[in-house]
Amino acid sequence: MARTTKLSLDEWDTLHNNGPWDLKFLYKTKLEASSLMPSNLDRYNDAAREIQKLLKEAKNKNDGFRAYGSAWSLSHIAHQKDRMHFNAHMNEYFSFKDQDLHHLSGYDADDIFMFQCGNVIKEISEKLAGHGKSLKSSGASNGQTIAGCISTGVHGSGIKVGSVQDYVVGLNLIVGPNPGDIVYLERHSKPVLNDVFVQKIRSRVIRNDGLFNAALVGLGSFGFIYGVVIESQNLFLLKRYVKSIKKELALELAESLDFENFTEIPEEVVGGKGREPYHYKVFINQYQKDDTDYVVELMYKKDFKLNYPDPFPVIKKSIYRDLIQVAVSLGAQFTGLIPKFVNALESTILPKVDEVSIGTLAETFWDAPYQGPAFAISFGVPQNLSGKTLEILSEIARKKRTPGIFAMRFIKKSEATLSFARFDKTCMIEIDGVLWNEKKNLGSLNGLSREMMVALHKNSIPFTIHWGKNADWAFVGDDWQASSLADYMYGEDAKKWREYRSSLLAPDMQKLFSNRFLKECGLDRSESVQNPADLVASLV
Amino acid sequence: MKTEVFRCSLFIFILLGTFLLNSCYSVRLRSVEGTPEPAFPMVRDDYYRTMQVVELDTVITIGALDKDFTYLIKRSDLCPSGKLHTVEYRNTLGAVLLSGITFGRKRKVKIKYVCMKSN
Numbered sequence: 001m002a003r004t005t006k007l008s009l010d011e012w013d014t015l016h017n018n019g020p021w022d023l024k025f026l027y028k029t030k031l032e033a034s035s036l037m038p039s040n041l042d043r044y045n046d047a048a049r050e051i052q053k054l055l056k057e058a059k060n061k062n063d064g065f066r067a068y069g070s071a072w073s074l075s076h077i078a079h080q081k082d083r084m085h086f087n088a089h090m091n092e093y094f095s096f097k098d099q100d101l102h103h104l105s106g107y108d109a110d111d112i113f114m115f116q117c118g119n120v121i122k123e124i125s126e127k128l129a130g131h132g133k134s135l136k137s138s139g140a141s142n143g144q145t146i147a148g149c150i151s152t153g154v155h156g157s158g159i160k161v162g163s164v165q166d167y168v169v170g171l172n173l174i175v176g177p178n179p180g181d182i183v184y185l186e187r188h189s190k191p192v193l194n195d196v197f198v199q200k201i202r203s204r205v206i207r208n209d210g211l212f213n214a215a216l217v218g219l220g221s222f223g224f225i226y227g228v229v230i231e232s233q234n235l236f237l238l239k240r241y242v243k244s245i246k247k248e249l250a251l252e253l254a255e256s257l258d259f260e261n262f263t264e265i266p267e268e269v270v271g272g273k274g275r276e277p278y279h280y281k282v283f284i285n286q287y288q289k290d291d292t293d294y295v296v297e298l299m300y301k302k303d304f305k306l307n308y309p310d311p312f313p314v315i316k317k318s319i320y321r322d323l324i325q326v327a328v329s330l331g332a333q334f335t336g337l338i339p340k341f342v343n344a345l346e347s348t349i350l351p352k353v354d355e356v357s358i359g360t361l362a363e364t365f366w367d368a369p370y371q372g373p374a375f376a377i378s379f380g381v382p383q384n385l386s387g388k389t390l391e392i393l394s395e396i397a398r399k400k401r402t403p404g405i406f407a408m409r410f411i412k413k414s415e416a417t418l419s420f421a422r423f424d425k426t427c428m429i430e431i432d433g434v435l436w437n438e439k440k441n442l443g444s445l446n447g448l449s450r451e452m453m454v455a456l457h458k459n460s461i462p463f464t465i466h467w468g469k470n471a472d473w474a475f476v477g478d479d480w481q482a483s484s485l486a487d488y489m490y491g492e493d494a495k496k497w498r499e500y501r502s503s504l505l506a507p508d509m510q511k512l513f514s515n516r517f518l519k520e521c522g523l524d525r526s527e528s529v530q531n532p533a534d535l536v537a538s539l540v
Numbered sequence: 541m542k543t544e545v546f547r548c549s550l551f552i553f554i555l556l557g558t559f560l561l562n563s564c565y566s567v568r569l570r571s572v573e574g575t576p577e578p579a580f581p582m583v584r585d586d587y588y589r590t591m592q593v594v595e596l597d598t599v600i601t602i603g604a605l606d607k608d609f610t611y612l613i614k615r616s617d618l619c620p621s622g623k624l625h626t627v628e629y630r631n632t633l634g635a636v637l638l639s640g641i642t643f644g645r646k647r648k649v650k651i652k653y654v655c656m657k658s659n
Contacts, residue, residue: 007581015582015589026580028580030620071582086578089578122575123657370586370587370588370590372585
């Protein structure tokens with residue numbers, strides 16, 4: 001039997017020390033030993049029963065319940081004041097054969113895998129590599145759990161690939177403590193697994209595009225994400241270049257994402273035209289206003305082969321360098337010195353120009369060490385407005401002497417209802433840095449985010465905010481004609497998301513899977529739906 | 541004369557300080573493969589914040605006929621896989637002196653290790 005450890009605690013914090021916040025109980029469930037329960041399907045189903053037991057316990061006490069993975073989110077999205085469940089030890093996985101696929105499935109069984117919620121990106125990559133496969137994209141590092149990634153919309157800078165949730169093709173959710181409360185969701189337009197397999201995981205299948213897309217970025221509030229089915233691809237290599245290019249060119253590439261005329265990397269020019277990179281990222285030090293050049297990072301996809309040069313001497317030094325390190329925190333004690341500190345440390349913070357490496361996706365986006373309390377504010381804007389947005393946000397950060405620097409990454413539009421990658425091509429413009437003492441003269445982090453939101457609104461720039469990053473989530477401008485920030489950013493889609501959630505989850509479960517974050521965003525309330533059963537009916 | 545004594549004392553003090561500082565150091569080995577056993581709950585504020593770290597601070601005694609000593613890593617609650625992901629070894633002046641004055645029979649062992657996450 002799966003074993004649960006229960007701790008009585010007073011508080012809980014994120015990896016980056018963005019809390020702490022109150023907590024009553026912290027749970028951890030470990031799977032039964034394989035020596036006692038050899039079938040991975042049995043261990044998977046056994047732990048699902050255990051989770052249902054915990055849900056029942058929480059429900060009976062009228063408490064909230066929330067699962068979390070690696071606590072990497074900087075916002076309070078993962079926090080629940082009553083009961084929280086640490087998922088990382090539930091890490092089974094399944095591969096499939098043709099006979100497991102739905103008869104209408106267009107997928108290749110070799111590419112399909114199901115991962116239990118607690119698998120972190122690094123272990124998924126290793127498990128997939130054993131099958132000659134790879135994830136299609138990841139975030140800047142590899143420590144998040146798969147369930148955490150999709151709940152918050154973790155993204156890289158895959159111009160044509162999208163975020164982690166965009167290669168998820170099936171979701172196994174536990175939506176309550178009763179038999180029949182384990183559901184398996186797929187798109188009806190793209191079914192994946194057959195009913196026989198779904199029965200093996202004791203689930204009720206619902207094939208419904210609208211419901212699936214709503215649950216995909218579910219903010220941890222669409223039930224307990226228990227299993228995630230993904231479509232992988234064959235292993236590939238990424239060749240990474242760091243270049244210093246003219247500011248105008250860097251911004252032109254950002255706004256057009258057209259690389260045909262970009263010929264500064266001769267190796268990536270074919271027939272006189274620049275190849276389209278897999279990944280494009282621009283680093284901006286807002287305190288070097290007169291910079292003529294920007295540092296950019298480009299990655300190009302290559303076929304996988306063995307015996308490529310060891311990427312670790314470069315990767316070890318370059319991973320997550322956009323997070324300013326301890327030295328800047330000294331600067332935060334003397335606010336006037338922050339711009340000087342950031343400038344002095346620019347070469348340490350940014351990747352080294354002319355650096356080149358080649359490695360798999362997992363090697364390129366490798367381990368990120370803990371570097372102390374950190375903040376990040378990340379806006380999604382239409383990519384053609386990235387230059388204007390950068391100008392506006394940089395001006396605010398300069399004025400506020402914010403201890404961080406900007407970076408821009410780009411992602412394909414997602415089908416998920418509440419994905420912040422909602423524009424045709426979304427530019428994620430982010431300021432990362434060291435958490436400061438709000439008693440000093442820097443103002444508050446929430447205040448900074450509010451000022452940025454107001455400025456974007458005033459300049460008619462539509463925006464979204466990364467669910468896992470810092471913001472004043474309870475804020476909405478008086479004249480924004482929206483009841484909440486989520487309604488302002490997502491319009492009808494916010495309502496649609498609430499409708500699907502209200503139809504899938506019973507009222508007591510909506511409350512149980514809610515938290516302060518959801519309430520602040522305006523997403524916790526029920527929407528009245530005329531025929532809820534029809535809305536969440538299986539369509540295939 | 542007094543100035544010379546002061547300079548001499550200062551020189552010895554700096555030399556001793558440098559010696560003491562350099563005699564304390566850590567070396568960390570980390571596998572590029574594998575996922576570390578996660579911390580539950582997460583309470584540290586150092587390099588190991590996300591990891592379930594096991595700290596060992598003890599003195600081992602080597603028998604007169606023993607050439608070396610092997611510390612076995614076994615499966616435990618803190619190390620369910622029994623496989624190593626990261627090892628950090630710390631050397632201190634005290635450890636060097638202890639080994640020296642006991643002719644190598646007593647050895648200070650100060651290590652931190654993190655195991656691979658179990659499947």
